[in-house]
Amino acid sequence: MHRWSDLADVPADVGPTVVTLGNFDGVHRGHANVLRRMAADARARGWSAVAVTFTPHPLQVHRPDDAPPLLTGDEDRLDLLEATGLDAVLLLPYSLQFARQSPEEFVRTYLVDGLHARTVVVGRDVRFGWQNSGDLSTMVDLGRRHGFDVEVIDDITPDDGGPADDASGGARRWSSTWVREALAAGDVEQASLVLGRPHRLRGIVVHGDARGRELGFPTANLAQDAVGMVPADGVYAGWLRRTRRADGTPVDEVRLPAAVSIGTNPTFDGVQRRVEAYVLDRTDLDLYDDEVVLDLVARLRPTLRFSSVDELLDQMHADVERVREVLAADD
Structure with a gap:
């Protein structure tokens, strides 16, 4: 083209x-x-x-x-x-x-x-x-x-443009407004239905607080100018793929399963809203200053404030296992 x-x-x-x-x-x-x-x-x-x-x-x-x-x-x-x-x-x-x-x-x-x-x-x-x-x-x-x-x-x-089981959308026309409404509610599955593919975020990986690494869940933090509407706060199952290195060199790498957290991290009294992705079972990835895309498949739960770090860790382990289940069905 x-x-x-x-x-x-x-x-x-x-x-x-x-x-x-x-x-x-x-x-x-x-x-x-x-x-x-x-x-x-x-x-x-x-x-x-x-x-x-x-x-x-x-x-x-x-x-x-x-x-x-x-x-x-x-x-x-x-x-x-x-x-x-x-x-x-x-x-x-x-x-x-x-x-x-x-x-x-x-x-x-x-x-x-x-x-x-x-x-x-x-x-x-x-x-x-x-x-x-x-x-x-x-x-x-x-x-x-x-x-x-x-x-x-x-x-x-x-009813005109999709398979029969898409009729849950009724007679409403496919539209960007419909996608935005779904994303604002955290319903990335509905957004995917209208888009015909998972909703994507694209951005540069920047340094965060390194708190995830300290907890055993190192995350890739997207820059604040990442492209693509950020959905409602919560924890999502998705796929991460590196698309460009820091020097601008394009790369075509396989997608990796990821648990994606969107929100202010209320357990630690965070203020800035962030998008953070933990690639399952990988602590060796160095993505700083590289461009990545995140394709969001499903929302697992809303953002929660936990009373202790141990309680948070228990939930993070549970989230990771749930991500495995969701992405195994999506792969």
Whole structure:
């Protein structure tokens, strides 16, 4: 898949194309279903399938205090988009200056002149251009004037896009909002159902208080700027994988079973909220300054305050055994 960050990156002979617009935060099952169909349709016509998306999320520019936590960073988002079969993604830097384009300017510059779109795929609630003044009817009108068709995608629900046993989600559409609600409640299993995969955190391993090592459970502590919405406090079963060394060298290592603690460590009167992962049965790992990803499989329990270190240790041993059970079923 081609990854473009500017129209200057787009080959002059690109096209014809089928293009869709969106933020695609999380690239959940609704996104994936639409994009796979779009890519297949484009391939059948001998065209290219292209997604246009933005960084940072527009709400982080317009209303940073109200912007929702992102489910994925750009690296994971692009990898997930590639997995749908797209031919290219145009990841555009979003700024207040960019947002000042009229709907006509945006469509003509990026979709018509830049990508030579023959079909534009949008949802019924599409908004684009200055102050979101462009909507579906605007896009249809611009299509008539500039020679592209507009294909409208209706909401995809579990009954449409998932196996029959996903119907526990009812008729609610797959959405990033649904994932955030599940994560805020600590329900990473529900989040995984909507995403179609475990929810992922990505970050650099930093030094902590070394308290876990003193207790016999050395942990990899993610930096505060780790990417991916951090779910509710608690203890989780998950998988840890190192993806990049401190010098920036990419690595492709096997995933390792981990017990993940999220919270302030109330037993020791902690204040800062942290994400810490203990790789089962490993005291030899040196991950400092390396990048790792954590894929969260299940929440085992909420964060608790223990009356003594011995009580905490007993619970930690029990947590580790429970993690083994959960991940044995997931492997």
